[in-house]
Amino acid sequence: MPILLIIGWEVAAIIVNNPFFLPKLETVIPVLLSPFSDILGTGSLVENALVSIERVVLGFALAAAVAIPLGIGMGRFAVLNDFFDTTIELIRPVPPLAWVPLALAWFKIGIVSIVFIIFIGAVFPILLNTVDGVRGVKNTWVEVSTTLGASERQILTKVILPGAAPTIWTGLRVGFGISWMCVVAAEILPGPTSGLGYLIMYAYNLGQINVIIAGIIVIGLIGLVVDQGFRAVEKRWFGWRGLER
Protein backbone atom coordinates (compact mmCIF):
# COMPACT_ATOMS: atom_id res chain seq x y z
CA MET A 1 0.00 0.00 0.00
CA PRO A 2 2.66 2.67 0.87
CA ILE A 3 4.46 1.83 -2.40
CA LEU A 4 1.27 2.28 -4.44
CA LEU A 5 0.72 5.60 -2.71
CA ILE A 6 4.23 6.80 -3.64
CA ILE A 7 3.85 5.69 -7.27
CA GLY A 8 0.42 7.32 -7.52
CA TRP A 9 1.78 10.52 -6.05
CA GLU A 10 4.72 10.66 -8.48
CA VAL A 11 2.44 10.01 -11.47
CA ALA A 12 0.01 12.68 -10.27
CA ALA A 13 2.90 15.11 -9.68
CA ILE A 14 4.17 14.60 -13.26
CA ILE A 15 0.67 15.17 -14.65
CA VAL A 16 -0.03 18.24 -12.52
CA ASN A 17 3.47 19.59 -13.16
CA ASN A 18 3.20 22.36 -10.56
CA PRO A 19 5.66 22.27 -7.66
CA PHE A 20 3.50 24.73 -5.73
CA PHE A 21 0.61 22.32 -5.79
CA LEU A 22 2.10 18.83 -5.80
CA PRO A 23 5.89 18.60 -5.84
CA LYS A 24 7.66 15.64 -7.37
CA LEU A 25 9.25 12.94 -5.29
CA GLU A 26 12.76 14.04 -6.23
CA THR A 27 12.26 17.46 -4.63
CA VAL A 28 10.99 15.96 -1.36
CA ILE A 29 13.52 13.16 -0.93
CA PRO A 30 16.58 15.47 -0.67
CA VAL A 31 14.90 17.27 2.21
CA LEU A 32 14.32 13.95 3.97
CA LEU A 33 17.85 12.72 3.21
CA SER A 34 19.55 15.66 4.87
CA PRO A 35 17.73 15.78 8.18
CA PHE A 36 20.52 17.71 9.90
CA SER A 37 20.77 20.62 7.47
CA ASP A 38 19.00 23.86 8.11
CA ILE A 39 15.69 24.41 6.36
CA LEU A 40 14.64 27.94 5.46
CA GLY A 41 16.43 29.28 8.52
CA THR A 42 14.18 27.45 10.99
CA GLY A 43 16.62 24.74 12.00
CA SER A 44 16.92 21.20 10.68
CA LEU A 45 14.25 18.50 10.51
CA VAL A 46 15.86 16.71 13.42
CA GLU A 47 16.07 19.85 15.56
CA ASN A 48 12.43 20.65 14.96
CA ALA A 49 11.36 17.06 15.53
CA LEU A 50 13.24 17.00 18.85
CA VAL A 51 11.51 20.19 19.95
CA SER A 52 8.11 18.66 19.14
CA ILE A 53 9.00 15.40 20.85
CA GLU A 54 10.16 17.23 23.96
CA ARG A 55 6.84 19.10 24.19
CA VAL A 56 4.86 15.90 23.66
CA VAL A 57 6.81 14.01 26.26
CA LEU A 58 6.26 16.75 28.81
CA GLY A 59 2.52 17.06 28.19
CA PHE A 60 2.03 13.32 27.90
CA ALA A 61 3.97 12.53 31.07
CA LEU A 62 2.02 15.15 32.96
CA ALA A 63 -1.26 13.70 31.67
CA ALA A 64 -0.24 10.18 32.68
CA ALA A 65 0.92 11.37 36.11
CA VAL A 66 -2.51 12.89 36.74
CA ALA A 67 -4.74 10.38 34.93
CA ILE A 68 -3.34 7.08 36.21
CA PRO A 69 -3.57 7.77 39.97
CA LEU A 70 -6.92 9.53 39.55
CA GLY A 71 -8.22 6.68 37.38
CA ILE A 72 -7.15 4.09 39.94
CA GLY A 73 -8.92 6.02 42.68
CA MET A 74 -12.06 6.43 40.59
CA GLY A 75 -12.04 2.80 39.56
CA ARG A 76 -11.63 1.60 43.13
CA PHE A 77 -13.89 3.97 45.02
CA ALA A 78 -17.40 4.87 43.90
CA VAL A 79 -17.27 8.06 45.98
CA LEU A 80 -14.38 9.46 43.94
CA ASN A 81 -16.03 8.36 40.72
CA ASP A 82 -19.30 10.11 41.59
CA PHE A 83 -17.38 13.23 42.55
CA PHE A 84 -15.36 13.58 39.34
CA ASP A 85 -17.47 11.84 36.73
CA THR A 86 -19.86 14.63 35.69
CA THR A 87 -17.11 17.24 35.51
CA ILE A 88 -14.98 14.96 33.38
CA GLU A 89 -17.82 14.16 31.02
CA LEU A 90 -18.46 17.87 30.66
CA ILE A 91 -14.88 18.78 29.77
CA ARG A 92 -14.00 15.71 27.74
CA PRO A 93 -16.00 16.45 24.56
CA VAL A 94 -14.30 19.86 24.16
CA PRO A 95 -11.66 19.53 21.41
CA PRO A 96 -8.16 20.19 22.78
CA LEU A 97 -7.65 23.02 20.28
CA ALA A 98 -10.64 24.89 21.68
CA TRP A 99 -8.46 25.45 24.74
CA VAL A 100 -5.82 27.32 22.74
CA PRO A 101 -7.17 30.84 23.34
CA LEU A 102 -7.55 30.14 27.03
CA ALA A 103 -4.10 28.56 27.18
CA LEU A 104 -2.61 31.66 25.55
CA ALA A 105 -4.48 33.91 27.97
CA TRP A 106 -3.29 31.92 30.97
CA PHE A 107 0.21 30.87 30.01
CA LYS A 108 1.11 33.31 27.19
CA ILE A 109 2.85 32.15 24.02
CA GLY A 110 5.42 29.49 24.78
CA ILE A 111 6.04 25.94 25.80
CA VAL A 112 3.64 25.99 28.75
CA SER A 113 0.56 26.61 26.63
CA ILE A 114 1.59 23.91 24.13
CA VAL A 115 2.21 21.42 26.93
CA PHE A 116 -1.17 22.36 28.37
CA ILE A 117 -2.94 21.60 25.08
CA ILE A 118 -1.17 18.24 24.85
CA PHE A 119 -2.11 17.49 28.44
CA ILE A 120 -5.79 18.16 27.70
CA GLY A 121 -5.62 15.92 24.64
CA ALA A 122 -3.93 12.99 26.39
CA VAL A 123 -5.44 13.05 29.84
CA PHE A 124 -8.93 11.74 29.03
CA PRO A 125 -8.13 8.57 27.09
CA ILE A 126 -5.59 7.61 29.76
CA LEU A 127 -8.04 8.37 32.57
CA LEU A 128 -11.02 6.52 31.08
CA ASN A 129 -8.95 3.47 30.21
CA THR A 130 -7.44 3.39 33.68
CA VAL A 131 -10.89 3.51 35.29
CA ASP A 132 -12.07 0.75 32.96
CA GLY A 133 -8.99 -1.35 33.59
CA VAL A 134 -9.30 -1.08 37.37
CA ARG A 135 -12.99 -1.97 37.23
CA GLY A 136 -12.19 -4.93 35.01
CA VAL A 137 -9.94 -6.49 37.65
CA LYS A 138 -11.79 -9.62 38.71
CA ASN A 139 -13.10 -9.57 42.24
CA THR A 140 -11.87 -13.11 42.77
CA TRP A 141 -8.31 -11.91 42.11
CA VAL A 142 -8.67 -9.36 44.91
CA GLU A 143 -10.24 -11.90 47.27
CA VAL A 144 -7.56 -14.51 46.65
CA SER A 145 -4.95 -11.99 47.72
CA THR A 146 -7.01 -11.02 50.74
CA THR A 147 -7.25 -14.63 51.89
CA LEU A 148 -3.50 -15.01 51.33
CA GLY A 149 -2.95 -12.12 53.71
CA ALA A 150 -2.37 -9.15 51.40
CA SER A 151 -2.52 -5.62 52.81
CA GLU A 152 -4.44 -2.86 50.99
CA ARG A 153 -1.16 -1.64 49.58
CA GLN A 154 -0.17 -5.10 48.37
CA ILE A 155 -3.57 -5.56 46.74
CA LEU A 156 -2.91 -2.36 44.83
CA THR A 157 0.60 -3.26 43.69
CA LYS A 158 0.21 -7.01 43.19
CA VAL A 159 -3.34 -7.26 41.88
CA ILE A 160 -4.98 -4.00 40.80
CA LEU A 161 -2.03 -2.48 38.95
CA PRO A 162 -0.90 -5.60 37.06
CA GLY A 163 -4.50 -6.56 36.40
CA ALA A 164 -5.37 -3.16 34.97
CA ALA A 165 -2.01 -2.63 33.24
CA PRO A 166 -3.00 -3.83 29.75
CA THR A 167 -5.98 -1.47 29.62
CA ILE A 168 -3.95 1.40 31.09
CA TRP A 169 -1.36 0.74 28.42
CA THR A 170 -4.01 1.00 25.70
CA GLY A 171 -4.99 4.35 27.21
CA LEU A 172 -1.35 5.50 27.09
CA ARG A 173 -1.08 4.39 23.49
CA VAL A 174 -4.23 6.24 22.42
CA GLY A 175 -3.22 9.21 24.57
CA PHE A 176 0.18 9.42 22.93
CA GLY A 177 -1.38 9.38 19.47
CA ILE A 178 -3.59 12.29 20.41
CA SER A 179 -0.66 14.14 22.03
CA TRP A 180 1.28 13.91 18.82
CA MET A 181 -1.63 15.33 16.84
CA CYS A 182 -2.06 18.10 19.40
CA VAL A 183 1.58 19.20 19.35
CA VAL A 184 1.64 19.59 15.60
CA ALA A 185 -1.69 21.41 15.58
CA ALA A 186 -0.62 23.69 18.44
CA GLU A 187 2.65 24.51 16.67
CA ILE A 188 0.83 25.47 13.48
CA LEU A 189 -1.11 28.12 15.35
CA PRO A 190 0.51 31.55 15.80
CA GLY A 191 3.12 31.79 18.48
CA PRO A 192 5.71 29.01 18.41
CA THR A 193 8.95 29.54 16.50
CA SER A 194 10.09 25.94 16.35
CA GLY A 195 8.75 22.39 16.02
CA LEU A 196 7.54 20.31 13.11
CA GLY A 197 4.14 22.04 13.02
CA TYR A 198 5.83 25.44 12.89
CA LEU A 199 8.21 24.20 10.19
CA ILE A 200 5.46 23.10 7.81
CA MET A 201 3.44 26.26 8.40
CA TYR A 202 6.54 28.39 7.76
CA ALA A 203 7.22 26.38 4.60
CA TYR A 204 3.67 27.09 3.49
CA ASN A 205 4.20 30.81 3.89
CA LEU A 206 7.24 30.53 1.61
CA GLY A 207 5.47 28.28 -0.90
CA GLN A 208 7.83 25.36 -0.20
CA ILE A 209 5.34 22.56 -0.68
CA ASN A 210 8.12 19.95 -0.86
CA VAL A 211 9.17 20.90 2.68
CA ILE A 212 5.58 20.63 3.86
CA ILE A 213 5.32 17.11 2.49
CA ALA A 214 8.69 16.13 3.94
CA GLY A 215 7.51 17.47 7.30
CA ILE A 216 4.25 15.54 7.09
CA ILE A 217 6.16 12.35 6.29
CA VAL A 218 8.42 12.86 9.32
CA ILE A 219 5.38 13.53 11.53
CA GLY A 220 3.74 10.34 10.29
CA LEU A 221 6.91 8.27 10.68
CA ILE A 222 7.52 9.37 14.27
CA GLY A 223 3.90 8.58 15.15
CA LEU A 224 4.24 5.17 13.51
CA VAL A 225 7.50 4.29 15.27
CA VAL A 226 6.16 5.24 18.71
CA ASP A 227 2.96 3.30 18.14
CA GLN A 228 4.93 0.23 17.08
CA GLY A 229 6.89 0.58 20.30
CA PHE A 230 3.66 0.61 22.30
CA ARG A 231 2.42 -2.45 20.43
CA ALA A 232 5.66 -4.33 20.97
CA VAL A 233 5.42 -3.77 24.73
CA GLU A 234 1.77 -4.80 24.65
CA LYS A 235 2.62 -8.06 22.91
CA ARG A 236 5.58 -8.80 25.14
CA TRP A 237 4.05 -7.99 28.54
CA PHE A 238 0.30 -8.00 28.16
CA GLY A 239 -0.17 -10.97 25.87
CA TRP A 240 -2.22 -12.60 28.62
CA ARG A 241 -5.13 -10.25 28.04
CA GLY A 242 -8.08 -12.10 26.57
CA LEU A 243 -6.56 -15.39 27.70
CA GLU A 244 -7.55 -15.18 31.35
CA ARG A 245 -9.47 -18.19 32.48
Add this chain to the structure above:
Amino acid sequence: MTLELKNVSRTFVSEDNQTMEALSDISLSVENEEFICILGPSGCGKTTLLRIIAGLESASSGSITLDGAAITRPSPKMAMIFQEYSLYPWRTVEENVTLGMELRGVKKAERSAAAGKYLDLVGLSGFGKRHPHELSGGMRQRVAVARALAIEPSILLMDEPFGALDAQTRNRMQHELLRIWDKTKKTILFVTHSVDEAVFLADRIVVLTQRPGRIKEIVRIPGPHPRDRTGEEFGQIRRHLLEMIREESDPIQ
Protein backbone atom coordinates in the same frame (compact mmCIF):
# COMPACT_ATOMS: atom_id res chain seq x y z
CA MET B 1 -7.28 -27.06 65.46
CA THR B 2 -10.89 -26.47 66.44
CA LEU B 3 -13.35 -24.55 64.32
CA GLU B 4 -16.61 -23.63 66.01
CA LEU B 5 -19.67 -22.06 64.43
CA LYS B 6 -22.27 -20.89 66.92
CA ASN B 7 -25.73 -19.70 65.80
CA VAL B 8 -24.37 -18.04 62.68
CA SER B 9 -26.94 -16.01 60.76
CA ARG B 10 -26.62 -13.66 57.85
CA THR B 11 -29.15 -11.11 56.67
CA PHE B 12 -28.73 -9.00 53.56
CA VAL B 13 -30.39 -5.62 53.22
CA SER B 14 -31.15 -4.62 49.65
CA GLU B 15 -31.17 -1.05 48.33
CA ASP B 16 -34.92 -0.69 48.78
CA ASN B 17 -34.49 -1.70 52.43
CA GLN B 18 -35.88 -5.20 52.00
CA THR B 19 -34.20 -7.66 54.29
CA MET B 20 -33.36 -11.11 53.05
CA GLU B 21 -32.21 -13.82 55.38
CA ALA B 22 -29.56 -15.95 53.69
CA LEU B 23 -28.40 -18.10 56.60
CA SER B 24 -30.11 -18.86 59.85
CA ASP B 25 -28.77 -20.28 63.06
CA ILE B 26 -25.92 -22.44 61.80
CA SER B 27 -24.00 -24.25 64.53
CA LEU B 28 -21.28 -26.71 63.75
CA SER B 29 -18.09 -27.87 65.30
CA VAL B 30 -15.44 -29.14 62.95
CA GLU B 31 -12.98 -31.75 64.10
CA ASN B 32 -9.32 -31.82 63.30
CA GLU B 33 -8.42 -33.37 59.92
CA GLU B 34 -12.07 -33.82 59.11
CA PHE B 35 -13.48 -33.61 55.59
CA ILE B 36 -16.81 -31.79 55.67
CA CYS B 37 -19.00 -31.17 52.67
CA ILE B 38 -21.63 -28.46 52.75
CA LEU B 39 -24.42 -29.55 50.47
CA GLY B 40 -27.57 -27.71 49.50
CA PRO B 41 -29.82 -26.51 46.72
CA SER B 42 -28.74 -23.47 44.73
CA GLY B 43 -29.32 -20.21 46.55
CA CYS B 44 -29.27 -21.81 49.99
CA GLY B 45 -26.35 -19.68 51.14
CA LYS B 46 -23.67 -22.36 51.22
CA THR B 47 -21.13 -20.16 49.48
CA THR B 48 -22.04 -17.29 51.82
CA LEU B 49 -21.41 -19.60 54.77
CA LEU B 50 -17.98 -20.51 53.44
CA ARG B 51 -17.14 -16.87 52.77
CA ILE B 52 -18.12 -15.96 56.32
CA ILE B 53 -15.87 -18.70 57.67
CA ALA B 54 -13.08 -17.42 55.41
CA GLY B 55 -13.49 -13.93 56.87
CA LEU B 56 -14.42 -12.42 53.50
CA GLU B 57 -17.88 -11.56 54.79
CA SER B 58 -19.20 -11.11 58.27
CA ALA B 59 -22.05 -12.83 60.05
CA SER B 60 -25.04 -10.74 61.10
CA SER B 61 -25.16 -12.63 64.37
CA GLY B 62 -23.50 -15.62 65.97
CA SER B 63 -19.81 -16.35 66.18
CA ILE B 64 -17.07 -18.27 64.45
CA THR B 65 -14.00 -19.16 66.41
CA LEU B 66 -10.81 -20.84 65.31
CA ASP B 67 -8.78 -22.21 68.21
CA GLY B 68 -10.78 -19.94 70.46
CA ALA B 69 -10.16 -16.73 68.51
CA ALA B 70 -13.02 -15.03 66.69
CA ILE B 71 -12.77 -14.86 62.90
CA THR B 72 -13.46 -11.36 61.63
CA ARG B 73 -11.07 -11.25 58.69
CA PRO B 74 -9.05 -13.77 56.66
CA SER B 75 -6.72 -15.83 58.82
CA PRO B 76 -3.43 -17.37 57.70
CA LYS B 77 -4.64 -20.62 59.25
CA MET B 78 -7.22 -20.94 56.49
CA ALA B 79 -6.87 -20.88 52.72
CA MET B 80 -9.68 -20.56 50.23
CA ILE B 81 -9.96 -22.22 46.83
CA PHE B 82 -12.44 -20.59 44.47
CA GLN B 83 -14.52 -22.11 41.72
CA GLU B 84 -12.58 -20.63 38.82
CA TYR B 85 -10.77 -17.58 37.42
CA SER B 86 -8.70 -17.37 40.53
CA LEU B 87 -5.20 -17.61 39.02
CA TYR B 88 -3.35 -14.45 38.02
CA PRO B 89 -2.88 -14.69 34.24
CA TRP B 90 0.20 -12.42 34.25
CA ARG B 91 2.02 -14.61 36.73
CA THR B 92 3.66 -17.93 35.97
CA VAL B 93 2.38 -21.03 37.72
CA GLU B 94 5.27 -20.79 40.17
CA GLU B 95 4.58 -17.12 40.88
CA ASN B 96 0.93 -17.95 41.46
CA VAL B 97 1.73 -20.74 43.89
CA THR B 98 4.12 -18.65 45.96
CA LEU B 99 2.10 -15.42 46.07
CA GLY B 100 1.22 -15.97 49.72
CA MET B 101 4.91 -16.29 50.63
CA GLU B 102 5.79 -13.29 48.46
CA LEU B 103 3.24 -11.20 50.37
CA ARG B 104 4.95 -12.21 53.59
CA GLY B 105 8.35 -11.22 52.22
CA VAL B 106 9.87 -14.70 51.88
CA LYS B 107 13.07 -14.70 49.78
CA LYS B 108 12.98 -15.80 46.15
CA ALA B 109 15.12 -18.91 46.52
CA GLU B 110 12.99 -20.19 49.36
CA ARG B 111 9.86 -19.50 47.35
CA SER B 112 11.14 -21.44 44.36
CA ALA B 113 11.89 -24.43 46.54
CA ALA B 114 8.41 -24.31 48.05
CA ALA B 115 6.83 -23.99 44.60
CA GLY B 116 8.63 -27.16 43.52
CA LYS B 117 7.45 -29.01 46.58
CA TYR B 118 3.79 -28.05 46.27
CA LEU B 119 3.61 -28.44 42.50
CA ASP B 120 5.02 -31.91 42.99
CA LEU B 121 2.35 -32.61 45.58
CA VAL B 122 -0.46 -31.70 43.18
CA GLY B 123 1.15 -33.58 40.30
CA LEU B 124 2.37 -30.60 38.31
CA SER B 125 6.15 -30.89 38.56
CA GLY B 126 7.82 -29.10 35.68
CA PHE B 127 4.94 -26.73 35.00
CA GLY B 128 6.31 -23.89 37.15
CA LYS B 129 7.35 -21.64 34.27
CA ARG B 130 4.09 -21.99 32.35
CA HIS B 131 1.31 -19.44 32.40
CA PRO B 132 -2.24 -20.28 33.49
CA HIS B 133 -3.69 -19.96 29.98
CA GLU B 134 -1.44 -22.79 28.85
CA LEU B 135 -3.06 -25.19 31.33
CA SER B 136 -6.32 -27.15 31.21
CA GLY B 137 -9.14 -26.45 33.67
CA GLY B 138 -8.15 -29.35 35.91
CA MET B 139 -4.51 -28.28 35.97
CA ARG B 140 -5.47 -24.73 36.87
CA GLN B 141 -7.41 -25.97 39.88
CA ARG B 142 -4.38 -28.04 40.90
CA VAL B 143 -2.37 -24.82 40.85
CA ALA B 144 -5.05 -23.17 42.99
CA VAL B 145 -4.78 -26.05 45.47
CA ALA B 146 -0.99 -25.78 45.52
CA ARG B 147 -1.25 -22.03 46.11
CA ALA B 148 -3.58 -22.62 49.05
CA LEU B 149 -1.33 -25.31 50.54
CA ALA B 150 1.75 -23.10 50.18
CA ILE B 151 0.63 -20.80 52.99
CA GLU B 152 0.53 -23.90 55.19
CA PRO B 153 -2.96 -23.46 56.54
CA SER B 154 -4.61 -26.02 58.79
CA ILE B 155 -7.98 -25.61 57.05
CA LEU B 156 -8.78 -25.61 53.34
CA LEU B 157 -12.00 -23.90 52.33
CA MET B 158 -13.15 -25.03 48.91
CA ASP B 159 -16.03 -23.34 47.09
CA GLU B 160 -17.27 -25.74 44.40
CA PRO B 161 -13.70 -26.04 43.17
CA PHE B 162 -14.50 -28.67 40.57
CA GLY B 163 -17.83 -27.19 39.50
CA ALA B 164 -16.54 -25.91 36.18
CA LEU B 165 -14.79 -29.16 35.18
CA ASP B 166 -16.09 -31.92 32.95
CA ALA B 167 -17.28 -35.11 34.65
CA GLN B 168 -14.14 -37.17 34.06
CA THR B 169 -11.71 -34.49 35.13
CA ARG B 170 -13.91 -33.90 38.14
CA ASN B 171 -13.69 -37.57 39.17
CA ARG B 172 -9.94 -37.50 38.78
CA MET B 173 -9.67 -34.33 40.84
CA GLN B 174 -11.75 -35.86 43.62
CA HIS B 175 -9.32 -38.79 43.84
CA GLU B 176 -6.38 -36.39 43.77
CA LEU B 177 -7.89 -34.28 46.53
CA LEU B 178 -8.31 -37.33 48.76
CA ARG B 179 -4.70 -38.28 48.11
CA ILE B 180 -3.52 -34.75 48.99
CA TRP B 181 -5.76 -34.68 52.06
CA ASP B 182 -4.32 -37.96 53.23
CA LYS B 183 -0.80 -36.69 52.73
CA THR B 184 -1.15 -33.21 54.23
CA LYS B 185 -3.67 -33.95 57.01
CA LYS B 186 -5.64 -30.77 56.46
CA THR B 187 -9.15 -30.09 57.67
CA ILE B 188 -11.34 -29.48 54.64
CA LEU B 189 -14.64 -27.63 54.26
CA PHE B 190 -15.94 -28.26 50.79
CA VAL B 191 -19.03 -26.61 49.30
CA THR B 192 -20.82 -28.50 46.55
CA HIS B 193 -24.27 -29.03 45.10
CA SER B 194 -23.33 -32.50 43.86
CA VAL B 195 -24.62 -35.29 46.10
CA ASP B 196 -22.27 -37.71 44.39
CA GLU B 197 -19.23 -35.56 45.09
CA ALA B 198 -20.22 -35.04 48.71
CA VAL B 199 -20.74 -38.73 49.42
CA PHE B 200 -17.49 -39.67 47.73
CA LEU B 201 -15.40 -37.11 49.61
CA ALA B 202 -16.87 -36.32 52.99
CA ASP B 203 -16.63 -37.71 56.49
CA ARG B 204 -19.70 -35.65 57.31
CA ILE B 205 -22.15 -33.91 55.03
CA VAL B 206 -23.90 -30.80 56.28
CA VAL B 207 -27.17 -30.54 54.36
CA LEU B 208 -28.63 -27.05 54.20
CA THR B 209 -32.26 -26.17 53.61
CA GLN B 210 -33.55 -23.75 51.05
CA ARG B 211 -33.18 -20.03 51.84
CA PRO B 212 -32.77 -19.09 54.57
CA GLY B 213 -30.22 -21.85 54.85
CA ARG B 214 -30.45 -23.82 58.07
CA ILE B 215 -28.87 -27.13 58.87
CA LYS B 216 -31.40 -29.76 57.82
CA GLU B 217 -29.33 -32.76 58.76
CA ILE B 218 -25.73 -33.74 59.28
CA VAL B 219 -25.03 -37.07 57.63
CA ARG B 220 -22.00 -39.06 58.68
CA ILE B 221 -20.60 -41.19 55.87
CA PRO B 222 -19.19 -44.44 57.24
CA GLY B 223 -16.30 -46.34 55.77
CA PRO B 224 -12.77 -45.44 54.73
CA HIS B 225 -11.69 -43.56 51.62
CA PRO B 226 -11.62 -44.11 48.72
CA ARG B 227 -15.21 -45.16 48.46
CA ASP B 228 -16.83 -47.40 45.91
CA ARG B 229 -19.14 -45.15 43.93
CA THR B 230 -21.14 -48.14 42.73
CA GLY B 231 -21.43 -49.86 46.13
CA GLU B 232 -24.78 -50.58 47.77
CA GLU B 233 -24.20 -48.47 50.88
CA PHE B 234 -23.07 -45.57 48.72
CA GLY B 235 -26.31 -45.88 46.78
CA GLN B 236 -28.47 -45.81 49.90
CA ILE B 237 -26.84 -42.71 51.28
CA ARG B 238 -27.12 -41.05 47.90
CA ARG B 239 -30.82 -41.84 47.72
CA HIS B 240 -31.41 -40.40 51.18
CA LEU B 241 -29.53 -37.21 50.32
CA LEU B 242 -31.18 -36.78 46.93
CA GLU B 243 -34.54 -37.13 48.63
CA MET B 244 -33.65 -34.34 51.04
CA ILE B 245 -32.33 -32.07 48.31
CA ARG B 246 -35.48 -32.64 46.26
CA GLU B 247 -37.64 -31.59 49.19
CA GLU B 248 -35.59 -28.45 49.49
CA SER B 249 -35.43 -27.50 45.85
CA ASP B 250 -37.64 -24.80 44.48
CA PRO B 251 -40.29 -26.61 42.43
CA ILE B 252 -40.06 -23.99 39.69
CA GLN B 253 -36.36 -24.55 39.09
